[in-house]
Amino acid sequence: MNAPAAVHELSAFLLNAPLPELSRESRAVRDRAFGDVVTYSRKVFIPLTQLCRDVCHYCTFAKAPRGLASAYLDPDAVLAIAQAGAAAGCKEALFTLGDKPELRYQAAREALARLGFASTVAYLEYVARRVLKETGLLPHINAGVLAADDYSRLRSVSASMGMMLETSAERLAAKGQPHHGSPDKVPSVRLASIAAAGVADVPFTSGILIGIGETRAERLQALFALRTLAEQHGHLQEIIVQNFRAKPGTRMADASEPSLEELLWTVAAARLVFGASLSIQTPPNLNPGRTAALLAAGLDDWGGISPVTPDHVNPEAPWPEIEQLAAACANEGHTLTERLTAYPRFVRDDQRWIDPAVRAGVRALSDSAGFAREGSWSPGVATPSPGRAGDPLGVGSLPAPARVGHRALDRCLGAVNSGRAPRESA
Numbered sequence: 001m002n003a004p005a006a007v008h009e010l011s012a013f014l015l016n017a018p019l020p021e022l023s024r025e026s027r028a029v030r031d032r033a034f035g036d037v038v039t040y041s042r043k044v045f046i047p048l049t050q051l052c053r054d055v056c057h058y059c060t061f062a063k064a065p066r067g068l069a070s071a072y073l074d075p076d077a078v079l080a081i082a083q084a085g086a087a088a089g090c091k092e093a094l095f096t097l098g099d100k101p102e103l104r105y106q107a108a109r110e111a112l113a114r115l116g117f118a119s120t121v122a123y124l125e126y127v128a129r130r131v132l133k134e135t136g137l138l139p140h141i142n143a144g145v146l147a148a149d150d151y152s153r154l155r156s157v158s159a160s161m162g163m164m165l166e167t168s169a170e171r172l173a174a175k176g177q178p179h180h181g182s183p184d185k186v187p188s189v190r191l192a193s194i195a196a197a198g199v200a201d202v203p204f205t206s207g208i209l210i211g212i213g214e215t216r217a218e219r220l221q222a223l224f225a226l227r228t229l230a231e232q233h234g235h236l237q238e239i240i241v242q243n244f245r246a247k248p249g250t251r252m253a254d255a256s257e258p259s260l261e262e263l264l265w266t267v268a269a270a271r272l273v274f275g276a277s278l279s280i281q282t283p284p285n286l287n288p289g290r291t292a293a294l295l296a297a298g299l300d301d302w303g304g305i306s307p308v309t310p311d312h313v314n315p316e317a318p319w320p321e322i323e324q325l326a327a328a329c330a331n332e333g334h335t336l337t338e339r340l341t342a343y344p345r346f347v348r349d350d351q352r353w354i355d356p357a358v359r360a361g362v363r364a365l366s367d368s369a370g371f372a373r374e375g376s377w378s379p380g381v382a383t384p385s386p387g388r389a390g391d392p393l394g395v396g397s398l399p400a401p402a403r404v405g406h407r408a409l410d411r412c413l414g415a416v417n418s419g420r421a422p423r424e425s426a
Contacts, residue, residue, distance in 0.1 A: 011220050014269045018263060022157060023317035026268035026298030032301045033276030038329050039339040042322070042372070043092035044137065044272040045086025048073055051108050052098025052144075054182035057251035058212060058244060061313045064105075071101070071111035072120075078127045081309065082135040088307045089363050091372055092159075092341040093137040095128060096313065099144030099184040121150050128157040133231035138361055140205075140304070140341040145184045145193045151200035156357045158343045161197060162205030164240065165190050165372030170212050170374045178252060191225060198233025203346040203353050206279070207240025210266050214405040219266055223273045230278065235353075237343040238301055241266045243286055245314060260290065264297040271298035273382050279343065284325060285317040293327040304341070337371055345369025 014022065025356065049072045052062035065071060073081075082093050101108040102120055117123040121143065128139040138159040145163065146154070154161065168187045172179050179185040197204045208222045223239070230236040243263050244253050263282065270280050281293055281301040305319050326336040333382040347362055347370035354362050367373045 007224055007422050010272070011217070011224075014220060014272060016215060019265055019268070022265065022268040022272065025299045027296065028275055029271055030280075030298045030300050034279075036334050037278065037335040037337050038295065038302065038320070039337050039343075039371075040302040040325070041092045041140075041304045041339055041341050042088075042090045043094045043140070043306050043341070044081055044088075044090045044096050045083050045304075045306050045309040046073070046078055046093055046131075048078065048095050048127065049101055049120065050098060050312075051101030051105055053100050053104035054098070054144075054184050055180075056182050056185060057178040057180075058247065058255070059313075060097075060247045060250060060315070065107035067407055069303075071105070071108050072115065072123065074115070075127055075129075075130060079130060079134060082131045082137050085308050086135045086137055086305070090306070090308065091138060091338075092304055093128075093131050093135070093139045094142065094304055094306075094341075095124060095139055096142045097124065097144070121146070121154065125153050125157055128154070130190040132157055132358065132361060136361060136364070138240070138341050138358070138365065145189055145383070146196065147193075148196045148200065151197050151202055153254040155200055155202055156355045158204065159340065159354060159358050159362055160203040160237070160346070162210060163190065163193060163197075164207050164242070165194065165222055165226060166207075166209040166215050167212065167218065167219040167261060168225045172213055187222075190345055191229065194226070194236075197231070198229060198235040201353055202235055203237050203342045204235045205238050205240065206236060207238075207242060208266070208270075209242050209244060210262060211244030211256070212252070216269075220269060220273070223270055227273055230274070233412055236278055237346060238281050238303075239274060240281045240283070240303065241270055242283055245286055245317065247316070260293065262286070263290075264293060267297040267299055269377070283314070283317075285311055285319050286314060288320065291325065291330050295329065295332045295334060301339075302336075339371050340366055346370075374417075 034108065050061055050063045050068060051065065051071055066084045085093060097120065100120065102112060112119065112123060115123055116230050124143060128141065131137055131139055139157060141154055141161045142163060166185065170187055171177065173186055174180060194204065194206055206226055208219055210219060222264060226236060243258050246253055246257055267280060267282060277341060279301040280299050281303045284302045287294065302325065305322055311319065329336045340347060342354065342362060347366045350362060365373055379391055
C-alpha cells in the first residue's frame with residue numbers, strides 16, 4: 001500500500017473506531033515499546049522574557065512592556081533560578097520566551113542593547129551557556145520559530161529544543177481566529193522551523209494544542225505532518241497533546257475547553273500515528289485527577305515537572321507532587337522514571353545528537369540506559385559511591401529532593417508574577 005493510501009486508511013480508522021478500541025490498540029503499542037515505564041523530567045522553569053511579537057488569543061504568558069518590571073531576566077536572576085533548581089535535584093533548565101520580541105517592541109531592543117546583545121537569540125545563547133557551565137543543568141530551549149543558524153548556535157548550549165506546532169489548520173490564522181495577528185503561528189512557518197531543527201540534528205519536542213477550534217481531522221493532519229518530519233530527520237523525541245484551558249483576561253476566556261473524551265481520543269490517535277517511535281505526553285498539571293485515564297489511552301510521558309518554579313505559561317495550574325504522581329502511576333501498574341531533557345535514545349547516540357560542548361554534562365547526569373542518573377556518583381568521580389548492601393552503585397539510595405527556599409529565587413519569581421522589580425537582599 002502506498003503512503004497516501006496508508007495515511008487515508010489509518011485516518012479513517014481513527015475517525016470512526018470507538019474510543020475503547022483505539023485506547024486498547026494504543027496501550028498495546030505503548031506497552032510493547034516502553035513496558036511499564038512512564039517518564040518525566042525534573043526541571044526548573046526560566047521565563048527569560050515574556051515579551052512576544054505574537055498575539056495568540058488564549059495566551060497569558062505574553063505581556064506588553066508596561067506589564068513587566070523588565071523586558072528580560074538579567075543573568076543574575078537566571079542563575080538564581082537555575083541554582084535553586086540544581087539544589088532541588090533538577091536536571092533540566094527550561095528556557096521559555098516569546099517569539100522575536102525585538103521585532104515588535106522598542107523596549108526589547110533597548111533592553112538587549114543595555115545587556116550588550118543584538119538579538120534575543122544571542123542573549124539566550126549567553127545565559128544558557130552560563131547555566132550549563134555554572135550549575136550543570138541541561139538547558140532545553142523553547143524560543144519559538146528559529147532559523148537554521150539559530151539552531152546551530154543554540155545547539156552548543158542545550159541538550160534539546162522544542163516548539164509546538166499547535167495546529168496545521170491555516171484557517172485558524174484568519175481574522176477572528178485564535179492565531180490571527182501571530183505571524184509565528186502560521187503552520188507552514190512552524191513546520192519549516194521544525195524541519196530546520198532536524199537538519200541541525202537537534203533532539204526536538206513538538207505537539208498539538210487541542211480545543212482551539214480545530215476538527216479531529218485537522219488534528220490528524222497536524223500529527224501526520226509531524227510524522228513526516230520525524231521520518232525525514234529522526235529528531236522528534238516526543239509529541240505533546242496539550243488541551244486548551246480558558247484563561248481570564250484573554251479573548252478566549254469564555255471558549256469551551258475540550259472534553260476528557262476529546263483529550264483521550266487525541267492521545268490514542270497520536271500513539272497510533274507515531275507507533276512505538278516517539279513518546280506521547282500530556283501535561284499533568286492541566287489534567288489533575290486524569291492520570292489513570294491518560295495512561296489507559298496510551299500515554300508514556302508526563303513532560304517536565306518542577307519542584308521549584310510554577311508553570312509560567314499556565315500559572316493557574318500547579319504542578320503535581322512527583323511522589324504523588326509516582327504513586328498514581330504505580331496504582332495503574334507503571335513505574336515513574338526520571339529522564340533527562342534529551343530522551344534515552346538520543347543520549348545513547350550522543351555522538352550524533354548532542355553537541356560536544358554539552359556532551360560531558362549529559363553523560364554526567366545519565367545512567368547506562370540513557371535515563372537520569374539517580375544519586376551523585378558516576379564513573380570517574382573520585383568520591384566514594386553512596387551505595388549500600390544490595391545497591392552497590394547507590395541507585396535509589398537518595399531521597400527525592402524536597403521543595404527548597406531560595407531568597408533570590410523568590411525575589412525574581414515574585415517580580416515576574418507581580419510586575420515589580422526585584423530588590424537586592426541586605
